[in-house]
Amino acid sequence: MEYLDFELPIKELNEQLEKCTVIGKESDVDVTETCKQIEKKLIATKKDIYKNLTPWQRVLLSRHPNRPYTLDYIKAICGETFLELHGDRGVKDDKAMIGGLGKIGDQSFMFVGQQKGYNTKTRQYRNFGMANPEGYRKALRLMKSAEKFRIPVVTFIDTPGAYPGLEAEERGQGEAIARNIFEMSKLKVPIIVVIVGEGASGGALGIGVGDKILMLENTWYSVISPESCSSILWKSWEFKEQAAEALKLTATDMKKNKLIDAIVKEPLGGAHTDRETTFKTVSKEILKAYEELKNLSPKDLVEKRMNKYFEMGPYKS
Amino acid sequence: MAWFKRTKKGIQTPTENKKDVPKGLWYKSPTGKIVDAEQLAKNFYVSPEDGYHVRIGSKEYFEILFDDNNFKELDKNLSSKDPLKFEDTKKYPHRLKEAEKKTGLKDAVRTAVGKSMGEDLVIACMDFTFIGGSMGAVVGEKITRAADYALKKKIPLLIISKSGGARMMEAAFSLMQLAKTSAKLAQLSDAKVPYISLCTDPTTGGTTASFAMLGDINISEPGALIGFAGPRVVRDTTGKELPDGFQTAEFLLEHGFLDFISHRKDLKKNINKYIDLLLNRPLRVPA
Numbered sequence: 321m322e323y324l325d326f327e328l329p330i331k332e333l334n335e336q337l338e339k340c341t342v343i344g345k346e347s348d349v350d351v352t353e354t355c356k357q358i359e360k361k362l363i364a365t366k367k368d369i370y371k372n373l374t375p376w377q378r379v380l381l382s383r384h385p386n387r388p389y390t391l392d393y394i395k396a397i398c399g400e401t402f403l404e405l406h407g408d409r410g411v412k413d414d415k416a417m418i419g420g421l422g423k424i425g426d427q428s429f430m431f432v433g434q435q436k437g438y439n440t441k442t443r444q445y446r447n448f449g450m451a452n453p454e455g456y457r458k459a460l461r462l463m464k465s466a467e468k469f470r471i472p473v474v475t476f477i478d479t480p481g482a483y484p485g486l487e488a489e490e491r492g493q494g495e496a497i498a499r500n501i502f503e504m505s506k507l508k509v510p511i512i513v514v515i516v517g518e519g520a521s522g523g524a525l526g527i528g529v530g531d532k533i534l535m536l537e538n539t540w541y542s543v544i545s546p547e548s549c550s551s552i553l554w555k556s557w558e559f560k561e562q563a564a565e566a567l568k569l570t571a572t573d574m575k576k577n578k579l580i581d582a583i584v585k586e587p588l589g590g591a592h593t594d595r596e597t598t599f600k601t602v603s604k605e606i607l608k609a610y611e612e613l614k615n616l617s618p619k620d621l622v623e624k625r626m627n628k629y630f631e632m633g634p635y636k637s
Numbered sequence: 638m639a640w641f642k643r644t645k646k647g648i649q650t651p652t653e654n655k656k657d658v659p660k661g662l663w664y665k666s667p668t669g670k671i672v673d674a675e676q677l678a679k680n681f682y683v684s685p686e687d688g689y690h691v692r693i694g695s696k697e698y699f700e701i702l703f704d705d706n707n708f709k710e711l712d713k714n715l716s717s718k719d720p721l722k723f724e725d726t727k728k729y730p731h732r733l734k735e736a737e738k739k740t741g742l743k744d745a746v747r748t749a750v751g752k753s754m755g756e757d758l759v760i761a762c763m764d765f766t767f768i769g770g771s772m773g774a775v776v777g778e779k780i781t782r783a784a785d786y787a788l789k790k791k792i793p794l795l796i797i798s799k800s801g802g803a804r805m806m807e808a809a810f811s812l813m814q815l816a817k818t819s820a821k822l823a824q825l826s827d828a829k830v831p832y833i834s835l836c837t838d839p840t841t842g843g844t845t846a847s848f849a850m851l852g853d854i855n856i857s858e859p860g861a862l863i864g865f866a867g868p869r870v871v872r873d874t875t876g877k878e879l880p881d882g883f884q885t886a887e888f889l890l891e892h893g894f895l896d897f898i899s900h901r902k903d904l905k906k907n908i909n910k911y912i913d914l915l916l917n918r919p920l921r922v923p924a
Contacts, residue, residue: 482846484866484874489884492894494845494865498819502851505820506827521803521812522846522865529816543803543812543843553725553805567808568721577720579809626820630781632813633774636716 324380326369330589333362366588373538375564375573379546381538382517386592388599389449390433390476391418393516396599397606398422402431408457411491416447416483417455417527419462421471424603427610430466432459432527433476436517449518450483453496456526460500463507472510472614474606475527478517480545482526497526504529505626508618512609514584514602515539515571516591531625532609533579535571536602537586541579542569579632582609664691681901690858690901692838695747695762698797702760702905704924708751711759712782716743717775723806732768732806740766744775745800748783750792754909754921759787762797765839770800772843773807777814780848784821784832793831793912798849801867802842815847822851831915833908836863836886836895854896854911857886858904863894 323331337358344351373381381387394402402422406413419432434451437443451459459475466473482493504511504527511530519528519541535541544552546564551557568574571583584605587594613621662674666689677684681701682691700706716733723729737743745767750759761783763770780796787794803811825832834852836845838861845865849855857863864871864884872879882888889895899907906923913920 482865484870486871486875486877486879486883489864489866489871490888490892492850492892494863495850495894497846497865498815498848498850501816501819501847502823502826505816506823522815522843525812525815526846529820542808544805544808549805559725563725566721566723566725567805569808574809577809579813626824629813629816629820632817633777633807633810634718634720635774635778636718637712637714 322385324377324384326373326377326380327589329365330362330369333358333365337362370588370590374561375540375567375570376546376561378538378570379518379540379564381590382540384590384592385438387517388591388595389436389438390431390478390516391435392595393476393514393599393602394418394420394422394431394433396595397424397603398429398431405462406458408454408461410457411454414447414452414455414458415445416449416451416479417459419459424607427607428471429606429610430462430471430473431476432462432473433516434479434523434527436478447483449479450481451479451523451526452483452485452488453491453493456482456493456496456500459527460496460503463504463511467507467509470509472512472610473507473530474512474514475530477513477515477519477524477528477541479520479523480518481520482523494522497522500526501529505629506622508622510610510613510616510621511625512606512613514606515541515580516602518545520545529625529629531613531621531628532581534582534584534605534609535574535580536584536591536598537571538590539571540564540569541571541574542567666691683901688859688900690838690860692765692799694764694766694799695742695797698762699747699749699751699760701901702753702758702795702908703749703751704753704755708749708760711748711750711786712779713747714743715775715779717773717807719806720774720810721806721808723808725806729806736767740764742767744779745770745772745804746776746779748779748786750786750790753905754923756909756912756921757790757792758795758908758912759783759790759792760795760797763799763844765799765801768804770798770844771802771804771811772800772814773804773811774814776800776804777811777817780818781821784818784825787830787832788821788825788828791828791830793833794825795833795835795908796848796852797835797837798840798844799837800840800842800844800849802844812843815843818848819851822848826853831912833911835904835908836889837861839863841865841867850894853915855894856907857889857895857898858901859886859898861886863889 404420436449437446513530549563550559666684
């Protein structure tokens with residue numbers, strides 16, 4: 321288990337608790353009371369820390385190395401029914417963007433999402449969750465195929481951004497994202513979007529246009545990462561905390577500004593502290609969103625979706 | 638003792654006899670060619686010696702594309718709010734005020750309808766001088782409304798992009814403008830109203846990742862910078878030297894993302910020629 325800086329008091333208490341249990345086992349000393357007290361303190365400390373997270377701390381949690389990634393969710397939710405599908409039919413199979421069909425209960429869904437790695441080797445293999453144009457085109461191919469067979473789409477967003485590489489530019493990163501946004505805005509099947517980690521800018525929105533946008537409690541979603549925002553507006557990397565604050569990138573802020581539809585609660589301490597519960601909650605929320613959408617006609621569905629986006633963004637007239 | 642002595646008095650011409658400096662404005666192109674400002678304007682703001690296309694704004698593009706510079710501006714009075722109370726080294730409203738004062742513009746896009754070679758055309762043209770042509774809620778809304786106007790009246794739409802991308806001070810609101818504008822363009826596309834995207838120097842970030850790349854044709858001017866990530870970001874991320882001409886209009890044409898590149902003096906003719914051909918009607922003859 322890895323701890324973030326602001327989680328150190330929890331680490332300390334966890335270690336105390338462990339020691340206490342060991343002492344209890346190895347000697348005749350009755351430690352039940354002491355252990356109980358540490359446990360009580362641990363719960364109180366956790367509540368205290370996680371209740372008052374700053375936007376920057378949420379950003380850190382969204383990048384927690386133990387956090388579940390897209391395939392973890394899909395495999396947990398669909399089990400054996402998941403069938404991964406590959407390739408954009410043009411250039412290659414982008415490992416940073418995964419997709420495939422799977423079932424939740426009796427209903428088939430087309431899943432699409434960015435995938436991060438869990439160690440140095442797989443992180444590189446997944447390009448740190450930064451898709452190339454092929455990834456977006458693969459996603460679009462799968463979504464169009466879902467539309468053809470009237471299968472609802474679920475996308476999982478977890479990306480520090482679309483990859484800003486030489487080849488990515490050559491093969492039209494901007495065009496690929498633009499095309500996805502365009503096509504998703506009029507796709508004739510329900511689209512449910514779940515932000516499970518980082519939601520950075522066009523790279524996120526490239527699979528992020530939908531009827532229901534759900535954000536997990538400890539994730540962020542904005543036009544730019546706090547680090548890049550700091551470097552551009554403050555001309556230094558040092559102001560990331562302020563930038564995180566200013567960007568209003570947390571789930572609570574995004575909900576308040578009506579840019580997402582719902583917040584998905586995470587277990588105390590974050591999604592990674594109790595994966596099973598997280599998976600169950602997400603699965604339930606997807607089905608709930610689908611229930612609300614499944615009876616809409618394709619025409620109503622698209623109209624409602626578009627109207628939602630037409631309302632976004634305040635201005636003075 | 639001074640080794641140099643003025644033998645005659647200094648400037649002796651009395652002020653009233655001084656010659657007028659001709660407008661006092663000269664333009665120096667990146668290759669070092671010097672042009673008189675008036676000459677430059679007559680030559681479509683293209684440096685005559687080296688063909689350099691100088692960055693211009695909505696005022697100049699309207700002048701170039703609308704017949705006799707006649708047009709009706711749409712949604713003139715929309716201006717930006719500060720929904721997030723955004724503050725970096727400056728407060729956002731302060732930045733807006735400064736930009737307004739500097740440019741005389743309300744925001745980074747102007748939209749208008751008028752005749753171009755005798756037929757109606759809706760143009761949305763971005764202004765880079767207003768906070769880097771960044772797209773916030775006003776830009777998104779005005780472009781969406783212009784597209785909607787084109788849709789309702791069945792008039793072809795031209796969007797002239799010139800933008801550094803999304804406006805950070807409106808954060809996620811500005812990101813959602815990509816979806817808003819693209820959704821409206823999807824409606825326009827389904828209604829089979831032609832949409833021409835003209836990408837001018839520079840077109841990057843969120844603009845490229847939405848309307849700029851969604852035209853029935855995407856076109857550009859010589860040498861324009863067009864990309865998703867800016868060249869500095871690409872260099873810093875990959876650690877590779879960028880090839881010559883990386884992310885220029887010519888580069889994009891070569892890689893299949895533009896239909897053609899047009900010299901600015903031929904823009905009006907070429908855009909209208911495309912529209913006539915696409916709508917299967919007789920070609921208009923340039924006046």
